[in-house]
Amino acid sequence: KLQFLYFIGEIPPLTNSIIVLIMRAFTLAAVACAALAHDGLPKNPELNVPGYPDCVQPVKGGNEFTLECFQKPRDNKNQIRIGCVGDSITAGSHSTGGNHTYPGQLQIMLGDGYKVTNLGACGSTLLKNGNSPYWERPQYTTLINNTWDIIIIMLGTNDAKDKGSGGPPNWPHNCTGSDALKCPFAVDYHSMIEEVRKLGNPTIYTMIPPPLMKKGTYGMNQTVINDVFPTLVPAINKENNLPHPSIDIFDALGGADKASFPPGGCTLQTSKVADCADFCDQQSCDQCHPNNNGYTALAAAVKKGLSL
Numbered sequence: 570k571l572q573f574l575y576f577i578g579e580i581p582p583l584t585n586s587i588i589v590l591i592m593r594a595f596t597l598a599a600v601a602c603a604a605l606a607h608d609g610l611p612k613n614p615e616l617n618v619p620g621y622p623d624c625v626q627p628v629k630g631g632n633e634f635t636l637e638c639f640q641k642p643r644d645n646k647n648q649i650r651i652g653c654v655g656d657s658i659t660a661g662s663h664s665t666g667g668n669h670t671y672p673g674q675l676q677i678m679l680g681d682g683y684k685v686t687n688l689g690a691c692g693s694t695l696l697k698n699g700n701s702p703y704w705e706r707p708q709y710t711t712l713i714n715n716t717w718d719i720i721i722i723m724l725g726t727n728d729a730k731d732k733g734s735g736g737p738p739n740w741p742h743n744c745t746g747s748d749a750l751k752c753p754f755a756v757d758y759h760s761m762i763e764e765v766r767k768l769g770n771p772t773i774y775t776m777i778p779p780p781l782m783k784k785g786t787y788g789m790n791q792t793v794i795n796d797v798f799p800t801l802v803p804a805i806n807k808e809n810n811l812p813h814p815s816i817d818i819f820d821a822l823g824g825a826d827k828a829s830f831p832p833g834g835c836t837l838q839t840s841k842v843a844d845c846a847d848f849c850d851q852q853s854c855d856q857c858h859p860n861n862n863g864y865t866a867l868a869a870a871v872k873k874g875l876s877l
Contacts, residue, residue, distance in 0.1 A: 609787075610657065610662050610663070610691065610858075611662065611663065613666065616636060617630065617631055617632065618632060618633045618636065618691055619657055619660065619662040619691045620657050620659075620660025620661050620662045620670070620689055620691050621660060621661045621664070621666045621667070621670050621673075621687065622636070622638060622659075622660045622687045622688060622689045622690065622708060623638060623639055623640075623641055623686050623687045623688070623711075624636040624637060624638035624639070624707065624708070625637050625638075625639075633690065633691055633692070633706065633707075634705075634706070634707070635707075636707045636708075637707060638688065638707045638708050638710070638711040639686075639711060640652070640686050640711060640715040640717075641684050641685070641686045642684075643684050644681070644684070647682070648681070648682060648683060648684045649682060649683045649684070649718045649719065650683075650684050650686070650715075650716070650717045650718045650719070651672075651675070651679075651683055651684065651685045651686065651717070651718065651719045651720075651721065652686050652688050652712060652715075652717045652719070652720045652721070652771075653671070653672040653675070653685065653686065653687055653688055653689065653721050653723075654688050654689075654703070654708075654712060654720060654721065654722045654723070654724065654761075654765075655688070655689045655690075655721075655722070655723040655724055656689060656690060656691060656692065656693045656694075656703075656723075656724060656726055656727050657689065657690075657691035657692060657726075657858060658671075658689070658723065658726060658778065658779060658857070658858055658859070658867075659671065659672065659687065659688070659689030659723055660687065660689030660690065660691050661673070661687070661689065661864060662691060662855075662858045663853040663855045663858035663859070663860060664853070664858075664859075664860070664861050664864050665852065665861055669861045669864055669865075670687060670689075670864055671859075671864045671865075671867040671868045671871065672685045672686070672687040672689075672868075673685075673687070673864075673868075674864055674865050674867075674868035674869075675868040675871055675872060678868055678869065678872045679872065679877055683877075686711075688708040688709075688711060688712055689708065690703055690706040690707075690708040690709070692727055693706055693708075693724070693727060694724070694727045694728045694739055695724035695725060695728055695754060695757050695758055695761060696728050696739055696741075696753055696754055696757050697753075697757050697760075698753070699727065699728055699737075699739045700727075700730070700737040700739055701727065703724060703761075712765070712768070713764060713767075713768065715768065716768050716769030716771075717765075717768050717769055717771040718769070718771050718772065719771055719772050719773075719774070719875070720765045720768070720771045720772075720773050720774070721774045721776060721816070721871065721875075722758075722761065722762075722765070722773065722774070722775050722776065723775075723776035723778055723818065724758075724761075724778075725754070725778050725794070725798055725802070726778045726779075726781075726789065726794060726857065727739065727787075727789070728740060728754055728793075729781075729789045729790045729793035729794045729797075729798075730787070730788045730789050730790070731788075731790050731793075733790065734784070734785045734788050734789055734790045734791075735785055735788045736787065736788020736789060736790075737788065740754075740790055740793055741753045741754065744793075744797060744801055745797060745801075749801055749804060750804060750805065750808050754801070755801070755804075755805050755808070758775075758805045758809075759805070759808070759809055762775075762809045762811070772812065772813070773811055774811070774813055774815070774816055774874065774875065775802055775803075775805065775806045775811065775815045775816070776802070776815060776816040776817075776818050776871070776874070777798055777799055777802045777803070777815050777816070777817050777818055777819040777820075777824075778794060778798055778802075778818060778819065779818050779819060779821075779822040779824070779857075779859065779863075779867070780794065780795050780819055780822060780823060780824040780827060780830070781794040781795060781856060781857055782830055782831075782834050782835045782843075782845065782848055782856040782857070783830075783833065783834030783835070783856035786834070786855075786856040786857050787857055789857065795819075795824065795827050798819065799817075799819050799820075799824065802815050803815045813874075813876075814874075816870060816871055816873075816874030816875075817870070817874070818867055818870055818871075821866060821867065821869075821870035822844055822847050822848075822859065822863060822866060822867060822870075823843050823844025823845070823847065826843040826844060827843070829842060829843040830842075830843050831843070831845065834856045835848045835849035835854065835856060836849060836854065837849060837850070837851070837854065846862065846863075847859050847860065847862055847863030847866050848860060848863055850862065
């Protein structure tokens, strides 16, 4: 209607600023449905999204697509720049924020010789055709527009969503067997690694995501997370000739005891079973995201995996 009225001369020509505002409004509306994928996760009130990535929110009532993210500036030229690429687990959903995310804890553990940036994007997928690709998020823009010394990649948890688990049809279900490294997840992982290699030739680490403590949580396929990723991610790591083995967050947060996982998931009453204490306590109880203690354990495993 705006175009029609303009052509017949009933309203003056649209200025560039008005056009930009209209386009931004349409963009916000278009991505609103994607934001709903994270309903149920506690939001960071400063960003209006779950988690605590290194971003600011310039838009009142904005969402994960309107964030402006940044690489943490070095205090001196000798600091080693580390970028933590990931989803809501990297962003620190279900932590109390501040330095209680795993990148925040990693910063404390490594000390002043390092500068750690949190590039976690809640709900994001490594798959380019997933319901919310990391490739389209502001965190990815920040990743590729900077140079780094170390990049840590932990994606896949949202890729494991499928219709059978009550989620979007992300997982391709052809990522096992002899052709596993030809499946879309492995192909897109290769693409991510190749993009990161251009960013100052950083040392790249892949990470096996944490276990899923309850079947169907957030529409995720527990078998994919608990049975496929522990072998697929190391295979992708090897196929891409990365110099270090995948960092095993799965076992670090109790995956080795998956046979003992409570059938109904972790509760306060099962906190002593199968590392449930890293997911469920008085501070937070979730079947996918660690609590503060769990994020500290995750960071310790990363530090060990980095041999730092």
